[in-house]
Amino acid sequence: MIERMKAKEEIQSAPRYVLEELQVWAEQRIFNLTGVQRPISFQEVPSGIKGDYGIQLSSFTKGSQWNLKGLAEAISEGLKQAKNPFIREVHTAGPYFNFELDMPTFGVEVIRQVFEMGPKYGEESVGNNTVVVIDMSSPNIAKRMSYGHLRSTIIGDALTRIYRATGYEVLRDNHIGDWGTQFGNLIVAIKRWGNEKELLSSKDPIGVLQDLYVRFHSEMEKEKTSKREELKEIVEKEGIEAVPNLQKAIEGVSQEIMARKKISQEQLDMSKVVEDALDRVVTSRLEEEGREWFKKLEKGDPEARRFWKICVDLSMKEFERIYRILGVEFEYTLGESFYEGMLVDTIQEVRQSGKATVSDGALVVDMTDKKLGVAIVQKSDGASVYMTRDLATAKYREKELSAGEVIYVVGEDQKFYFQQLFVILRRLGHPVGERSKHVYFGMVTLPEGRMSTRKGRVILLKDVIAEGLKRVRKILKTKNPDVYSSRKLREIITRQIAIGALKWNDLAYDPKRSIIFDWDKALNLEGYSAPFVQYATVRANSILRTAGVKIGDLKIDTSTADSNIYCKPAERSIIKKLAAYPKIILEALNTNNPSQIATYAYELAKLFNSFYTIVPVLSAKNEEIRVSRVMLVAATSQTISNALNLLGIEVPERM
Structure with a gap:
């Protein structure tokens, strides 16, 4: 272990990885040499400049008696004398201070x-071991899972893996939409246009329910459009005051738009x-019926409850099938209905807090005051809303699940x-309001616009998966007939490649970025894609099989390192990339951005492909170099596999 001299400020946790060790060593030595305490971060030196890692010195001169030139000279001389087995030479380059690694020693330690x-x-x-609850996936009952649901599911799963890899206890909660006024609407639709026996015997019961849901909204929109035109005529002839509640609705809409867009009242498009x-003020007969049935559901009406349970059971069966294909699991699938018994206390707490008022x-x-408008916690008819249920959910997670973060x-x-x-939770005095984060993602759009369940214009997730499997089977049949001839192996590899491609399409870019769905892009098997990275790993594993070694059985002797190993640029690049992996996590x-893991995996795969093309491994000129390169191949395969695992992507046995 490299000797580490203690600085005045205690280091809170000992570093575990070689790059961290080197960084702490440099930080402490610089402090001992200059009396200046600064956190440092290594930056990789661009090609063409001497050195491997650099430190920017300008931050050390701020607030100290040192000038840049004097500081560089002091550090250079001091570090040369200090000696570190991983450092070969020290260079100054303008405002930077660069280390040139002793790559045989450094590389052996990394591996x-x-x-x-x-x-x-x-x-x-x-x-x-802080408990983190991740609210993810959360499809709505009685609706098919769309491609859009993949984003929350896959991003949530990747975040789960990243948080667990960094020492958190993660509880995944699939907060399914199984409660709310929409169930009153659905009951109306089933009773008006549906057939219970046909629903239960259908091969696609969710499709039947969703068609009924779409029809309900279509009929409701017709009623509301007619009513809206009537009210517009009244407004034009008699003014806004002639329509009950319209003035209040205008004020509410104005406040929300100004808060959301951060604009003044003068900038509003009235x-x-x-x-x-x-x-907001227009209602329809169907809408009123739906509200009545939801009130019955909340009060425990047997018929309403029976219809609701049918919808939940049929939906969950299909959801679970898709989750199995995706390889996603949950610790909890509580859903909104779980909190039904807590809603009265939640509403009472809000009412008695002095933070709420009654309006209409x-x-x-x-x-x-926060430019967040006005939020309804309970409707005028006594019904709960999303906010009611989410407040109850947050309180439960804080108290019963001991959530340190949500x-x-x-x-x-x-x-x-x-x-x-989050503001309401804070005003009610719940710490979970301070410890909650909204990790949001962009929308999935079609050429003609955003997906919409109500209008029925939606790409179904099961169809995306089926199309992916179909395309991969075709590719395997053409490019690798041996794999295709074994049905069991073919189906395993087909699923790994197809699901990997789908997950990559969501995880390889900043989550905030919106996606225009495209079959070819979603299932691209070349370039910046999961199959490209998977194939690099498969190729590495093939080399190891030929060499007759298994990754788990490999050991490396760090007591001696041949000065001829890891000297080629392609080898050095891979070793530095391997050393950087913990920092990337x-x-x-x-x-909260899994795309950094994807980018890292892709870059490491590219480096490996370049190395494999220009550097002989199994045919190396002597045994020492051959073994060192086999070790490098094994370490690369392990690290890419680890990175893909954080994304929930498997590595096929063959491709």
Whole structure:
């Protein structure tokens, strides 16, 4: 172990990885040499400049008596005398101070750590077993899962793996939409246009339910459009005051738009505001029936409960089938209905807190001071809303699940809503309001616009999966007939490639970025894709099989390192990339962005492909170099596999 001299400020946790060791060593030595305490971060030196890692010196001169030139000279001389087995030379380059690695020694230590930790290489313990609840997937009952649901499911699963790899205890909660006014609407649709026996015997019961749901909204829109036109005529002839509640609706819509868009009242498009306000005050006969049936459901009406249970059971069966294909699991699938018995206490707490008021019979929380408008907690008819149920859910997670943090993986269009939720929780005195995050993602769109269940224009997730499997089977049949001839192996590999491609399409880019769905892009098997990275790993494993070694059995002797190993640029690049992996995981954690892992895996795969093309491995000129390169191949395979595992992507045995 490299000697580490103690600085005045205690280091909170000992580093585990060689790059961390080197960074701490440099930080402490610089402090001892200059008296300046600064956290440092290694930056990889660009090609053409001497050195492997650099430190920017300008930060050390701020607030100290040192000038840049004097500081560089002091550090250069001091570090040369200090000696570190991983450092060959020290260079100054303008405002930077560069280390040139002793690559044989450094490389052997990096590979030793990869072998020693195996599947756990890269993991950290910064989480200290803090409980994190991840609210993810959350499809709605009686609706087919769309491609859009893949984003929350896959991003949530990747975050789960990243948080667990950094020392957190993660509880995944599939907060399914199994409660709310929409179930009253669905009951109306079933009773009006459905057939219970046909529903239960259908091969696609969710499809039947969704068709009924779409029909309900289509018929309701017809009624509301007619009513809206009538009210518009009244407004034009008699003014806004002639339509009950319209003025209040206009005020509410205005506040929400100003808060969301951060604009003044003068910048509002009042014609659009009035249109939106009319939508709020216009009701239809069907809508009223739906509300009545949901009130019955809340009160425990046997017929309403029976219809509701049919919808839930049929939906969950299909959801679970898709989750099995995706390889995604949950610790909890509680759903909104689980919190039904807690809603009365939640509403009572809000009412008695002094933070809410009654407006037109509804219980509301005014957050206009935060530019967040007014949030309804209970409707004027006594019915609960999403906010009621989410408040109860947050309180339960805080108290019963001991959540130190709650992460909501939900679309970008819900940003405003979650800001409201967190503010209300804080005002009620619940610490979970401070410890909650909304990790949002962009929408999935079609050429003609955003997906919409109500209008029936949606790409079904099961169809995406089926198409992916079909395409991969065709590719395997053409490119690898041997794999295709074994049905069992073919189906395993087909699933691994197809599901890997789908997951990559969601995880390889910043989650905030919206996606225009495209079959070819989603299932691209070349370039910046999962199959490209998978194939690099399969190729590495093939080399290891030919060499007659298994990754788990490999050991490396760090006591001596031949000066001829790991000297080629392609080898050096891979070793530095392997050493950087733990830092990448922490960056992905701190930004809640799995795409950093995907980018890393792709870059490492590219480096390996380049290495494999220009550097002989099994045919190396002597045994020492051959063994060192086999070790490098094994460490690369292990690290890429670890990175893909954090994304929930498997590595096929063959491709």
